[in-house]
Amino acid sequence: MTGGAGPAGELLGRVLLTRVVEPGDEAGGRWVREYGVAEVVRRLRAGGPALPGVSAQRWAGLLARAGRAEPEADLATAQAAGVRFVAPGCTEWPGQLDDLGDARPLGLWVRGRPSLRMWALRSVAVVGARACTEYGAHMAATLAAGLAERGWVVVSGGAYGIDGAAHRGALGAGGATVAVLACGVDRPYPRGHIELINRIAEQGLVVGELPPGDHPTPSRFILRNRVIAALTRGSVVVEAAHRSGSLVTARAAQRLGRHTIGVPGPATSGLSAGVHELLRGGATLVTDAAEVVELVGDIGELAPERRGPVLPRDLLAAGTRRVLAALPGGRTASPSEIACGAQTTRDDAIARLYELRALGYVERHGDDWKLTRQAVLSARGGRGTG
Template identity: 80%
Template sequence: MTGVGDPDDELLGRIFLTRVLEPGDEVAGRWVRELGVGEVVRRLRGEGAPLAGVSEKRWAGMRARARLVEPERDLEAAGAAGVRFVRPGTAEWPGQLDDLRDGRPLGLWVRGPAGLRMWALRSVAVVGARACTEYGAHMAVTLAAGLAERGWVVVSGGAYGVDGAAHRGALGAGGATVAVLACGVDRPYPRGHTRLIGRIAEQGLVLGELPPGDHPTPSRFIVRNRVIAALTRGTVVVEAALRSGSLVTARAAQRLGRHTMGVPGPATSAQSAGVHELLRGEATLVTDAAEVVELVGDMGELAPDRRGPVLPRDLLPAGVRHVLAAVPGHGDATVADIARGVPTTEDDAIARLYELRALGYVERHGDGWKLTRQAMISLRGGRDVC
């Protein structure tokens, strides 16, 4: 490594630490914050006393890893693969990751042409079940495409199921997407998504905390999710069982003060049970991209009002509608009966009835009034009939 005080010392030190320390290690993050990168590297190389907060066994494991690390070689290999290392304090570093405090990444390995910091400023996470249903895949594609069309960056984990559908939805709309991996960005995982992750690297960004060549483990998937949550303005969970890893992302988003959203599914679906638990708590129900943007976007980016079709009777004045509602659905009624049903005077009722007759809603039969066939069909069409 370069000498103390060299401008590259911080860069190589952080690359060294990505090989030695596990992502999200808050004890190690405190070492870096309190002592600085250079001192932590020096101790791990055996110069000085062991650092506090870990067992002898764990410290020995870190030291064993440290003996094998060559950060210059990692940096050279990354450059050859079109991968760069983005660290805190540089122009491309997304400041919102600092919200993770001592759990903040030491840096991110990034593959792709776009600027990470600018993309992260207007991004939304779309996550969910790997074994998603057709409904879940459809909703993920539709949401991601809608967000991309509105100029939002879709962030997900590159996995099978909802993640892959979200990436494809954004790409298909010609939009921007980011895959956050739990392994080295030069070895896509899962293998079945090699082509997809390659497309993301060409059109978007692929990033991760682990250095080139590193493999994923179950714990690395879990801690990776905090990066997805912190990087984005909000997290949408499309489908999730009660033990889904995507719920970890949602809970991390909640802890960080980000928006947390869920797409509802059938009440009988085990793949939506985790989402429904979120919705019973602090998460917000969303069904399309406009509703997501209303939460995470700027003031005035409102979703359209949801309402049923406007029927001709909806345009009637209130007094006329009340009289119409008092005319029975079967048989006929006298003016006095109708007036009592409103309630209003008989003179007012008969005036409204003649107005309704002119519009084709009612007809007179002797002393009684009844609905026309046209009105029966119109009223039935606007009601919930069991």
């Protein structure tokens, strides 16, 4: 490995550290911040006394890893696979990852042509359960497609279930999507998603902290989620049980000051229980992409106002609606009785009754008036059951 503190030496040093230090290791991040990459690499290579904050046993493990690391070979392997290494300070580095402090990635391996920094500026995470329901998969795909159509980048973890549905939704809409993996980006995991992840690499970006060929572990999946949360403006959880890993993403988003968003499900569904707990804890409820964009987007990107259907009686003048409401449902009534109920004069009530008759709401029975059957049914439908 070439040494030195210049750009080339800094880059190779960070490549070496991705092989030595686990993702999210705050001790390693603190060493880099306090001593610099070159000094940390020198101590790991020299095998001297342990750096602060680790036991002798752990330090010995780090030294063993450093002794086996071949950063030049990792870069060559990555280049052959169409993968580049993006480090803090590079023009492509997304500055929002710096919010992670000492848990910030030492660098990211990136597969795909677009600029990660530019895409991350307008991105939203869509995450959730691996063993999702049909409802969850439908909502994830629909949300992702809607976000993509509005020019937003959909970020997820490439896993089965909600992640896969979100990626496919964005791709199906011809939009942009980023998969953040917990393994080397040249060896996609899960194996059943190789075709999907290769398609993402062709149309979008595949990103990871681990060097080429490295494998996923349970802890790496959990730590990967902090990158998803930091990279995006907000995290949408579609389905999640109480112990779902996607809740880790949501909580990381909360800590980072990002928007934390939940899609409700059936109250009886265990796969929505974690989402509902998030919502009770202050996350924002959404039902479609427009509502997500209203939260994470710029001023003026508002969701359309939600309202029920406009009924014919809604178009009546206020005084005419009061006269209509004053007619009893099952019998005739005199103009005087109707006027009293509508709080108007008898003459005004009669004038409005003739208007209502022309519209089919009332009929005349001698000197009295009665609602038509159509009006009775319409009133029941408009009032509902509440």
